[in-house]
Amino acid sequence: MADVKYDVLGIGNALFDVLVRTDEAFLARHGMTKGGMSLIDEARAAAIYKDMGPATEVSGGSAANTIVGIGSLGAHAAYVGKVKDDQIGKLYVHDIRAAGVAFNTPAAKHGPATGCSYILVTGDGERTMNTYLGAAQDLSPADIDPAEIASAGIVYLEGYLWDPKNAKDAFVKAAKIAHDAKRKVALTLSDSFCVDRYRDEFLSLMRDGTVDIVFANESELHSLYMTSDFDTALKQLRNDVNLGVVTRSEKGCVVVSPGDAVAAPAFPVRQVVDTTGAGDLFAAGFLFGLARNLAYKQCGELGALAAAEVIQHIGARPQVSLKELAQQRGLTV
Amino acid sequence: MADVKYDVLGIGNALFDVLVRTDEAFLARHGMTKGGMSLIDEARAAAIYKDMGPATEVSGGSAANTIVGIGSLGAHAAYVGKVKDDQIGKLYVHDIRAAGVAFNTPAAKHGPATGCSYILVTGDGERTMNTYLGAAQDLSPADIDPAEIASAGIVYLEGYLWDPKNAKDAFVKAAKIAHDAKRKVALTLSDSFCVDRYRDEFLSLMRDGTVDIVFANESELHSLYMTSDFDTALKQLRNDVNLGVVTRSEKGCVVVSPGDAVAAPAFPVRQVVDTTGAGDLFAAGFLFGLARNLAYKQCGELGALAAAEVIQHIGARPQVSLKELAQQRGLTV
Numbered sequence: 001m002a003d004v005k006y007d008v009l010g011i012g013n014a015l016f017d018v019l020v021r022t023d024e025a026f027l028a029r030h031g032m033t034k035g036g037m038s039l040i041d042e043a044r045a046a047a048i049y050k051d052m053g054p055a056t057e058v059s060g061g062s063a064a065n066t067i068v069g070i071g072s073l074g075a076h077a078a079y080v081g082k083v084k085d086d087q088i089g090k091l092y093v094h095d096i097r098a099a100g101v102a103f104n105t106p107a108a109k110h111g112p113a114t115g116c117s118y119i120l121v122t123g124d125g126e127r128t129m130n131t132y133l134g135a136a137q138d139l140s141p142a143d144i145d146p147a148e149i150a151s152a153g154i155v156y157l158e159g160y161l162w163d164p165k166n167a168k169d170a171f172v173k174a175a176k177i178a179h180d181a182k183r184k185v186a187l188t189l190s191d192s193f194c195v196d197r198y199r200d201e202f203l204s205l206m207r208d209g210t211v212d213i214v215f216a217n218e219s220e221l222h223s224l225y226m227t228s229d230f231d232t233a234l235k236q237l238r239n240d241v242n243l244g245v246v247t248r249s250e251k252g253c254v255v256v257s258p259g260d261a262v263a264a265p266a267f268p269v270r271q272v273v274d275t276t277g278a279g280d281l282f283a284a285g286f287l288f289g290l291a292r293n294l295a296y297k298q299c300g301e302l303g304a305l306a307a308a309e310v311i312q313h314i315g316a317r318p319q320v321s322l323k324e325l326a327q328q329r330g331l332t333v
Numbered sequence: 334m335a336d337v338k339y340d341v342l343g344i345g346n347a348l349f350d351v352l353v354r355t356d357e358a359f360l361a362r363h364g365m366t367k368g369g370m371s372l373i374d375e376a377r378a379a380a381i382y383k384d385m386g387p388a389t390e391v392s393g394g395s396a397a398n399t400i401v402g403i404g405s406l407g408a409h410a411a412y413v414g415k416v417k418d419d420q421i422g423k424l425y426v427h428d429i430r431a432a433g434v435a436f437n438t439p440a441a442k443h444g445p446a447t448g449c450s451y452i453l454v455t456g457d458g459e460r461t462m463n464t465y466l467g468a469a470q471d472l473s474p475a476d477i478d479p480a481e482i483a484s485a486g487i488v489y490l491e492g493y494l495w496d497p498k499n500a501k502d503a504f505v506k507a508a509k510i511a512h513d514a515k516r517k518v519a520l521t522l523s524d525s526f527c528v529d530r531y532r533d534e535f536l537s538l539m540r541d542g543t544v545d546i547v548f549a550n551e552s553e554l555h556s557l558y559m560t561s562d563f564d565t566a567l568k569q570l571r572n573d574v575n576l577g578v579v580t581r582s583e584k585g586c587v588v589v590s591p592g593d594a595v596a597a598p599a600f601p602v603r604q605v606v607d608t609t610g611a612g613d614l615f616a617a618g619f620l621f622g623l624a625r626n627l628a629y630k631q632c633g634e635l636g637a638l639a640a641a642e643v644i645q646h647i648g649a650r651p652q653v654s655l656k657e658l659a660q661q662r663g664l665t666v
Contacts, residue, residue, distance in 0.1 A: 018424075021652055021653065049427065050427075052427075052431060053431045053432070054392065054401065054427075054428040054429075054431045054432045054650055055424070055427070055428060055431070056389060056390070056391050056647075056648060056652075057389070057390040057391070057424065058389050058390070059387065068387065086420055087419055087420040087421050087446070088420050088421075091351075091388070091390065094382065094383075094385075094387075094388070095387040095388060096387075098385060098386045098387045098388070099386070099387045113420070313646070313647070314389075314646070314647070314652070315389060317387055319354055319389075319647070320354065
């Protein structure tokens with residue numbers, strides 16, 4: 001088994017976030033499902049954007065947010081995702097690399113522009129995402145470098161990768177390389193509607209051992225097992241995967257494995273400004289803890305801390321060093 | 334005298350802000366003067382950006398920030414500034430128009446990219462700006478539409494316009510049109526280093542009546558009259574212009590005219606996150622009040638409110654409706 005070069009390597013849809021604070025009426029006017037992620041085409045993206053107020057832009061993408069968080073905590077991290085070689089793609093590449101994350105996926109020279117997610121943040125801090133995949137659509141198995149994957153202790157994949165046409169092949173290729181190298185594979189279920197679209201495939205990935213670790217929030221878990229009963233769903237998750245990590249917003253998280261179940265509390269926040277990236281940053285803290293062989297409870301506390309930072313400002317990327325923040329709070333990093 | 338179509342029309346350098354939180358060491362390493370605005374070329378922009386951490390992007394530009402603030406308070410406003418027809422230029426145009434501001438300056442089809450300001454925000458909230466003018470360099474008298482200028486009650490100009498090669502001609506052309514139409518012309522001195530570069534010209538503009546209203550902060554005022562004594566400088570300002578508005582950070586503002594002098598307090602803030610746009614938004618509130626014929630003290634209070642909103646988050650554009658905010662605070666809008 002070769003040396004671990006990266007504690008965690010993430011693969012996901014590379015998306016530039018265009019965020020705006022708005023009201024419920026906007027969501028209703030555009031027929032949006034509050035709190036969800038909808039895939040949109042270029043025409044709908046243009047229509048939504050035209051009606052949006054003045055925006056703030058921050059690089060995003062679920063797995064990318066997680067990986068940047070892991071880098072901010074002080075670990076070695078790498079990202080695989082597809083942008084175009086355009087102005088927005090250059091901003092995106094900068095933001096990942098500036099976080100100390102290795103990012104070597106070649107940018108597309110042709111085809112659609114760098115993908116964007118148009119994110120509406122309502123007064124309660126909830127975010128509703130409308131994603132134009134753009135160049136992310138073209139992530140393919142050719143973008144998976146076997147040596148890079150094999151050098152990562154944990155390979156982290158987002159469920160959203162099931163949406164672009166070739167990315168699931170990249171996902172499966174990466175998972176196989178990782179397991180051949182005796183590494184761990186983690187998956188986030190991403191979104192309850194994403195689970196609706198790919199339920200059987202996600203369950204197969206878990207049951208056939210393609211993924212070892214699953215991150216889910218309550219609604220994703222309920223969607224996965226088509227039950228409204230949390231305990232029933234949690235029990236099934238425990239049977240289906242080596243390690244299940246379930247976030248429950250202000251109720252904290254529950255971590256289940258065949259021989260263990262622990263909970264960790266959420267971190268108090270002064271004001272929820274924008275929940276975009278909450279789950280992503282929770283996963284960042286948790287995966288960082290796993291990479292450092294911390295106890296699950298400590299992993300959960302780091303996840304809670306990182307999530308708390310990101311929901312107190314606009315955008316899904318940390319605005320301060322998470323390593324310093326954790327040290328200030330007396331957490332192990 | 335034709336009807337007023339716009340309460341205020343602003344002319345300035347259209348700049349996209351790339352903001353990052355950093356430390357004093359970064360400023361020292363790059364030889365930056367903390368709190369100032371430095372003009373940089375493309376090569377230096379690339380070098381600074383390469384060394385910057387993960388960023389947040391928000392449309393900016395001094396006069397544009399002011400105009401968007403005036404729109405957010407509920408007035409009719411228009412903007413004149415030059416971007417390129419590129420991805421960032423499109424974001425910029427969106428953000429101005431989405432604020433309800435008229436923006437009809439044609440985007441450049443050729444030449445340099447849309448201008449950017451690379452803004453370093455230190456722990457104390459102070460911002461240090463490094464501006465690559467890009468397409469803003471090409472604002473020219475041809476971009477000044479006489480009918481549009483003549484239809485604005487107040488034409489607001491930024492001192493930074495003295496930096497690009499042809500913008501001062503656009504400035505002078507606009508001021509003449511405005512005065513021929515019996516409108517008011519306002520100028521912000523922009524930055525103490527900008528005053529250093531163009532002191533004599535700014536004083537001439539004031540003394541020959543090209544501008545009626547001047548906005549300055551304390552350091553700009555001291556630079557203008559080359560004195561460290563506030564009262565001496567204020568007395569000279571009072572002689573040189575019909576209306577002088579001087580901001581003093583947490584000490585509030587002082588408004589002087591030949592027959593009057595009033596002060597207004599600053600607005601309390603919970604935490605100064607990023608001072609970018611503080612002066613711009615103060616001017617927004619003040620000019621809004623002038624357009625509504627409010628007393629100077631009320632104008633100052635509106636300015637203080639708008640400035641307080643913008644320094645409590647990253648970026649120089651308001652994140653909430655300033656009209657609603659003012660109403661909540663019991664101010665007249």
